[in-house]
Amino acid sequence: MGWSTVKLYFMIGLPGETMEDVMGIKELAYKVKDKFFNRPKEEIKGNLKINTSASCFVPKPFTPFQWVAQDSMDDFYEKAKTLQGSIKDKKVFFSYHEPKLSYLEAVFARGDRRLSKALMKAWEIGCRFDGWYDVFDFDKWMGAFKETGTDPDFFARRKREISEVLPWDFIDVGVNKEYLIREYEKAMEAVTTPDCRQQCFNCGVNHKLIGGACPHVQNNKQVQ
């Protein structure tokens, strides 16, 4: 259709990831380039630009990975920089989300009330608009953690046992914990779950919360 700019988004740092997986980002971008040029010359228009970017995985509550430790910032930098350094093609560009921001996201995503002191301290010492790179000051955040005796690694980089009571366990989002545990265990064995419109996997969705029966199951039959 004449488009010559493509954006490809990825995530690095997912549990079980290998360096081969990370380098797969480059391989896919190169394949897109080959597709573009492996056409009759008269069809090739525009100056091809493939923008690839990667965000750093942040484990979140109410997901099958709510128990995992986040990759270390060193791991993120190493993966991202190795990939960036390996891309020699002038048509392919690679950028990545700042690991320091992703680390803070991971701290607060699975935080609890103990973090409120650090949050207040960070505000008092001037942390504002942290999503803006020109004002984001990671050192100030680390200072706030230190001053309040808070260990950010405890929240971001710690693997939780399944038996641990999680700060958000009292909230009912509809899907039950047993389902998340099953999905977590399957993911660790690289087993995928098909689209549940084909087959129900009993996620335990709370029918009261969604105002009736699961929209995918009517009269005990799966619907598309």
Ligand code: SF4
């Ligand atoms: S079909 Fe409904 S109840 Fe079954 S897994 Fe999907 S969302 Fe959950």
